[in-house]
Amino acid sequence: MNKHEAEFSNLVRAFRKRHMGKGPSQVRTTFCKNWAICEMEGNLSPVEKFIATADEGKQMLRAARTEMVKEIYRKNHPIEMEELLGTKFVELFVDIDIEKDFGMSIFVFEENLEEKFGKGNS
Numbered sequence: 001m002n003k004h005e006a007e008f009s010n011l012v013r014a015f016r017k018r019h020m021g022k023g024p025s026q027v028r029t030t031f032c033k034n035w036a037i038c039e040m041e042g043n044l045s046p047v048e049k050f051i052a053t054a055d056e057g058k059q060m061l062r063a064a065r066t067e068m069v070k071e072i073y074r075k076n077h078p079i080e081m082e083e084l085l086g087t088k089f090v091e092l093f094v095d096i097d098i099e100k101d102f103g104m105s106i107f108v109f110e111e112n113l114e115e116k117f118g119k120g121n122s
Contacts, residue, residue, distance in 0.1 A: 004084065004117040005029040005036075011080050012038050012105070019072045021045070024103065031113035036085075040103040043096060058098045065096045065103070078107075087111035 001009065009027035017023035025042025043065070044052065051057035073092050082089050088110045096103035 001029060002031075002117060004113075005031055007084055008036055008081065009038065011078070011084060012040070015076075015078060015080070016069075019076055020069075031117055033114055034090075034109050034112050036081075036107040036109065036113060038105045038107070040105065042101060043103050044098070044101050049101075052098050061098050062096060065098075066094045069094045069105070081107065082109075085109060085111075085113060085116070087113070087116075 006029070009029045012027050012029070013023040015023075022043075022045050024040035026040065028039045030037045030039075044061070048061055052061055070092050073089075078089050089107065090110055091108040093106040093108070094103070
Protein backbone atom coordinates (compact mmCIF):
# COMPACT_ATOMS: atom_id res chain seq x y z
CA MET A 1 0.00 0.00 0.00
CA ASN A 2 1.29 3.43 -0.85
CA LYS A 3 0.76 6.48 1.37
CA HIS A 4 -2.55 7.51 -0.22
CA GLU A 5 -3.92 3.96 -0.07
CA ALA A 6 -2.98 3.74 3.63
CA GLU A 7 -4.63 7.11 4.34
CA PHE A 8 -7.73 5.99 2.44
CA SER A 9 -7.84 2.81 4.56
CA ASN A 10 -7.78 4.93 7.72
CA LEU A 11 -10.64 7.09 6.40
CA VAL A 12 -12.74 3.99 5.64
CA ARG A 13 -12.15 2.61 9.16
CA ALA A 14 -12.99 5.96 10.79
CA PHE A 15 -16.10 6.52 8.61
CA ARG A 16 -17.52 3.08 9.47
CA LYS A 17 -16.77 3.51 13.16
CA ARG A 18 -18.46 6.92 13.20
CA HIS A 19 -21.58 5.82 11.29
CA MET A 20 -21.92 2.15 12.30
CA GLY A 21 -20.44 2.07 15.79
CA LYS A 22 -17.62 -0.28 14.78
CA GLY A 23 -15.06 -0.17 12.03
CA PRO A 24 -13.13 -3.11 10.59
CA SER A 25 -10.01 -4.15 12.50
CA GLN A 26 -7.97 -4.27 9.28
CA VAL A 27 -8.38 -2.44 5.97
CA ARG A 28 -6.12 -2.88 2.93
CA THR A 29 -6.71 -0.59 -0.03
CA THR A 30 -5.52 -0.97 -3.60
CA PHE A 31 -6.10 1.65 -6.29
CA CYS A 32 -7.00 0.13 -9.67
CA LYS A 33 -8.18 2.45 -12.46
CA ASN A 34 -10.87 4.68 -10.91
CA TRP A 35 -11.54 2.21 -8.09
CA ALA A 36 -10.36 2.12 -4.50
CA ILE A 37 -10.68 -1.57 -3.60
CA CYS A 38 -10.80 -2.19 0.15
CA GLU A 39 -10.38 -5.62 1.74
CA MET A 40 -11.68 -5.56 5.30
CA GLU A 41 -11.33 -8.02 8.15
CA GLY A 42 -12.91 -7.92 11.59
CA ASN A 43 -16.14 -6.20 10.57
CA LEU A 44 -18.64 -7.91 12.85
CA SER A 45 -19.43 -6.92 16.43
CA PRO A 46 -19.77 -9.63 19.12
CA VAL A 47 -23.58 -9.38 18.88
CA GLU A 48 -23.46 -9.81 15.08
CA LYS A 49 -21.22 -12.86 15.49
CA PHE A 50 -23.81 -14.35 17.85
CA ILE A 51 -26.63 -13.61 15.37
CA ALA A 52 -24.56 -15.30 12.63
CA THR A 53 -24.70 -18.64 14.48
CA ALA A 54 -28.17 -19.14 12.94
CA ASP A 55 -28.56 -19.55 9.15
CA GLU A 56 -31.29 -16.93 8.90
CA GLY A 57 -29.11 -14.64 11.01
CA LYS A 58 -26.30 -14.96 8.44
CA GLN A 59 -28.67 -13.99 5.61
CA MET A 60 -30.07 -11.05 7.55
CA LEU A 61 -26.59 -9.80 8.49
CA ARG A 62 -25.30 -10.07 4.93
CA ALA A 63 -28.26 -8.07 3.62
CA ALA A 64 -27.88 -5.48 6.36
CA ARG A 65 -24.10 -5.24 5.97
CA THR A 66 -24.32 -4.69 2.20
CA GLU A 67 -27.43 -2.56 1.70
CA MET A 68 -27.13 -0.52 4.90
CA VAL A 69 -23.47 0.33 4.25
CA LYS A 70 -24.37 1.62 0.77
CA GLU A 71 -27.22 3.65 2.27
CA ILE A 72 -24.92 5.17 4.91
CA TYR A 73 -22.58 6.41 2.16
CA ARG A 74 -25.55 7.80 0.19
CA LYS A 75 -26.80 9.72 3.23
CA ASN A 76 -23.33 10.76 4.50
CA HIS A 77 -21.36 11.73 1.42
CA PRO A 78 -17.67 10.81 1.98
CA ILE A 79 -16.27 14.33 1.64
CA GLU A 80 -13.02 13.42 3.44
CA MET A 81 -12.31 10.76 0.81
CA GLU A 82 -12.93 13.22 -2.02
CA GLU A 83 -10.65 15.78 -0.36
CA LEU A 84 -7.86 13.22 0.11
CA LEU A 85 -8.06 12.01 -3.49
CA GLY A 86 -9.04 15.29 -5.17
CA THR A 87 -11.84 13.63 -7.14
CA LYS A 88 -15.58 13.04 -6.84
CA PHE A 89 -17.04 9.85 -5.29
CA VAL A 90 -19.46 8.19 -7.73
CA GLU A 91 -20.64 4.83 -6.39
CA LEU A 92 -19.99 2.03 -3.88
CA PHE A 93 -20.16 -1.75 -4.30
CA VAL A 94 -20.13 -3.86 -1.12
CA ASP A 95 -20.06 -7.55 -0.22
CA ILE A 96 -19.23 -9.54 2.92
CA ASP A 97 -18.62 -13.17 3.80
CA ILE A 98 -20.26 -13.43 7.22
CA GLU A 99 -18.62 -16.76 8.15
CA LYS A 100 -15.10 -15.47 7.41
CA ASP A 101 -15.87 -11.92 8.66
CA PHE A 102 -14.21 -10.64 5.48
CA GLY A 103 -15.67 -7.80 3.43
CA MET A 104 -14.89 -6.05 0.18
CA SER A 105 -15.86 -2.55 -0.79
CA ILE A 106 -15.15 -0.98 -4.16
CA PHE A 107 -15.36 2.80 -4.15
CA VAL A 108 -15.76 4.27 -7.64
CA PHE A 109 -14.38 7.76 -8.31
CA GLU A 110 -14.45 10.04 -11.36
CA GLU A 111 -10.67 10.05 -11.94
CA ASN A 112 -8.15 7.26 -12.48
CA LEU A 113 -6.63 6.79 -8.99
CA GLU A 114 -4.06 4.29 -10.22
CA GLU A 115 -2.55 6.89 -12.59
CA LYS A 116 -2.88 9.71 -10.08
CA PHE A 117 -1.37 7.88 -7.07
CA GLY A 118 0.50 4.98 -8.70
CA LYS A 119 3.85 3.67 -7.52
CA GLY A 120 5.86 6.66 -8.73
CA ASN A 121 3.36 9.30 -7.63
CA SER A 122 2.99 8.74 -3.89
